[in-house]
Amino acid sequence: MKKIFSCIFYIILLIKMDLNASAAIMQSKINYTVTFPEAQAHYTHIEMTITGLTQGFVDVKMPVWTPGSYLVREFAKNVEGFVAEANGEKVAASKTSKNTWHIESGSASSVKISYDVYCFEVSVRTSLVDASQGFLSTSGMFMYPDGMLHEPSTLHIIPYQGWKTVSTSLEAVGGDPFTLYSPDYDTLFDSPIQVGNQDVFDFDAAGVKYEVAMCGGGNYDKGRLKKDITKIVEQETAIYNDNPNKRYVIIVHNYAKGGGGLEHLSSTVLGATRDGYTNEATYHNFLVLVAHEHFHLWNVKRLRPFALGPFDYEKENYTTNLWIAEGFTTYYQSLIMRRANLYALDDHLKIVADNLSGIDNQPGSKIQPVSEGSFDAWIKFYRPNENSANTTISYYNKGAAIAMLLDLEIIYASKATMCLDDVMKYMYDEYYKAKKRGYTDAEFKIALEKFTGKNLDDFYKKHINGVDVIDYDNYLNYAGYKLVNTLANRNDAFLGISLAPITGRNIIASISRNSPAWVAGVSANDELLAIDGASVSDLDKYLAKKKPGDQIELNLNRDGIEIKLSITLSKNEQVKYSISDTGKASAEQLAVRKKWLNL
Template identity: 50%
Template sequence: MKKILGIVLLMMFSISVKSQIKIDFEISFKEPQAHYAEVDMNIGGLGGKDYIDLKMPVWAPGSYLVREFSKNVEGFTAAVNGKAAKVQKITKNTWRVFNDGAAAAKIHYRIYAFEVSVRSSFIDDSHAFLSPTGVFMYPDGMIITPTTVKILPFGKWDKVSTGLEPVAGQKFTYYAPDFDILFDSPIEVGNQDVFEFKALGIRHEVAMYGGGNYDKERLKADMAKVVEQSAGIFADNPNKHYTFIVHNNSLPGGSGLEHLNSTVLAAGRNAYNTEKGYKIFHSLVAHEYFHLWNAKRLRPVALGPFDYDKENYTTNLWTAEGFTSYYENKILLRAGIIDQAVFLKDLIRDLENVINTPGTKVQSASSSSFDAWIIEYRPNENSRNSSVSYYSKGEIIGLLMDLEIANATNGAKSLDDVMKAMYQQGNAQKRGYTDAEFKAMVEKISGIDFTVFWKKYIDGTDDIDFEKYFSYAGIQADKEIASPGKPYTGALVKAENTVKVSSVLKDSPAWMHGLNVHDEILALDGSEITREMSNIKSGSIVALETLPVFAKKNIGDEVIISIKRDGLEKKISFILKENPKIHIKADYIDNPGLKQLNVRKRWMGI
């Protein structure tokens, strides 16, 4: 009893000491045009310690790559009692400040921020985007310490957008109950266009940077529909408020990163008035908002609490990210932003992508998840041959699992019920789930054994029996050769000053006969190939066999390709084959059975 009492007293003392620690940050911008932020960190209540170690995270949750944010730190200094204190860097991301028993220390450092990304900070004379894991240091062992952050906007900047709670009566000052919350709360500073909408009684702020041809009223209405459909799956919205930080730029497509009560999106500024661009934007909104539950609260056990010093491994990103990709389409369908024809078309496109990726026969979804840290964000010329994305494979697993559950229950249940039950279970247990727990819930909801399913599609690399699963919902799906009768090399080339091989697909003629990435293509059967003669726009990537010199070639023809490799010329010959890439034809059948209609209705949720 005395031993236990001693442990309790020690724990209470530890908590008491931590509760006395006071940490305040102040962020200013003396040279935003040079991409710098000034960070002042004041630490009080150190309680007689000889030194304190300050650490910078090495990665950003939601983006599974060690990014080494400490590389952007400059000019780290410390002061104690008004005098310079000794500082020693002891690891790549740890600075030791010797406070010699003083109760307080003042820290200053600069952050260089010039990477355009939803997961990294960027500063110029027009705005500052602060991705917190690359800006704020934390005292080692004190993640649970509360902090305040005061922003001093530069010049005529007059707005701050963040999911952090404002401190009453203090302009541009915010509170975080611990560093996990701080690190999960990006900050936009500048003159962004801010508008709001309410959904389910919750205030949602949209902060638009970079201009754009968006219609605010239309966005308010449709974003609210996306929010409502997402929350409807879980019958709960855990936020008091939510912030969308949107960076509009000149690039096509988009990207996003989820946070606890906010997200950062990158979108094409002039694409909002096109059907494709508008759909892409709302796909981003649906994806990242669905993460409010899936990955942030309904999460694999390894994804929180986080270790910011190193990789946090999980085999379940196929659920955390892949299922989120799957649900973005379902949410857009239910919100009325896409119709049933587009819904099916998009699923088929994504299914074709997985099936036509050679790596899908090499790497499983669980392995792809575990190896995210070394593969997903570090692709090379062979990645398509040796790996599959947990996003794309996870999306297809979600599709198959959803249809299997709906079919097994005659349309009474679906994957929605699994997600909701797992969310409620996680709230009750106050932790993430294991792979076994997720499987157990799928089996409980469906009433059938999923062991073979797991072995084939999650831990294995079996062919996807999509015809069977689509038939459950009254959809006829068949595969065919995408380009029948067309010759195929298996090499992609990129035209810059010369025409060079950019990738070679596994088991293709080019692969089998040794055509390499970076080989410069000089001639085909003696006919010279130059960028101008190839008709390829500079920087574009096309299939080698689409070059004009291949126009009269047929399947079965032998070709001799002259190349230059490492300054030396050589010739490679091979026989052209038919392209094995498949195309899937799918459509809703005219007279589905009652069970098929029940499955389809539950699956789509409309």
């Protein structure tokens, strides 16, 4: 009797939920139909219907960027054949800005808009359609009516011939996986859609249903992936003691050689190497990518800088806090692998040391503060050139280093009872859950001061808003470790150029700031013809025979003109760090180490 009652109760509940979804759709003013009449030529056709119009016109807009990738990409450039109709008749429509179309709807209460989108860019942030599959990066596909970002919408997808599966975090309507509902545009633009014949498998982790869609084949082991991703999910959920999703979708695009990822509210899109899953190093790199993008479902998608939501889809959304949003996430990606026992201790410490080496070897680390690197991501980080290493620093790498310093400071100050996790959970609870908004620079700094027990004005001045050299040993010593430069005693000669061999020619790709080549006037795009009158097939091998102070003569081809430059080589000051035990760690230091590294 009890079982019968329970079944009836759940049937009524499901019917009620379905009716609620149906009611929401009936109230919806915006509907899309998506077809692929020329998928083989990389085109998607979209019909958009807007109802409930009262003012005689409507403006529709295409976003210019996608959240999580801080670059104006001008998605409207891919739009063709824009047509508007009302009451079955074509109506006047004109383009009034790079991403805006003005439609004269007259007395009609609804309009139908049709347009094609060219989808042929391989990345996790752009759409790609061909005869085998369709990946729709929604912010670059769907226009929105001006002033109606809060409105719900429905999407009906008519698949290309032979396509049978849809993977997305958007909810299906009425049991039809090809009919999807979005409560607003922030959700729609944060919910990519994969259509085709991807291999889909699922599992439960931290009380959430996880769905993995493998696109493009691959030599992956589903059982191993389920087990290892579950470990990552549970370790990350434990930090916040909350997993805000009921369902989370991981879309993986497998290529001959792939990488990269983009976070979304309840999903992520990852690039991977199709046949790399049986190579341990490549497989672990994939898991690190999973750990990074999944950590974003808290850090940036919910716990976020104030500027990153609600979004303005027409222009840059500036923040100085990407060193937290991306840098802290980069720090945690390796730490989570360590906590999940997917990384051995030595492997994790090597990753930390390598990151510090990369920062100190980049001349731009002495030029650009990490807060400025965050703010200028729109014009610098995503638009690198031959001089970028000399002028910029990655908020991913520098932010991860800052996170490590603060983590060790908190563990030390709390006598190994707290760590950076406590800051992240506090901020998540305080700003996402309680205040339901993003944080400001000052608010995050106050939280860090709360847990470090220190005024961080000087720290911020030197390391966030400044470019002072970081005394890593000061922090590592809290855990009984020290940083060792394994190249400290070498006396190698240094020229300061990197080569990009192009069809057998040694083309100079970049020049290191203040290097001998920089001082002598060597330029990127010069062709290195000879050194000391002889052609050089292996520059590193040639320089290994030289010592600091030696003079060499370079023959260069610059725009068809041969020039000669005399250069005096300097000492190579680049570092290669490792993290070593001091050999005399106290009980207090060992306690910090245990807390930090999950020993």
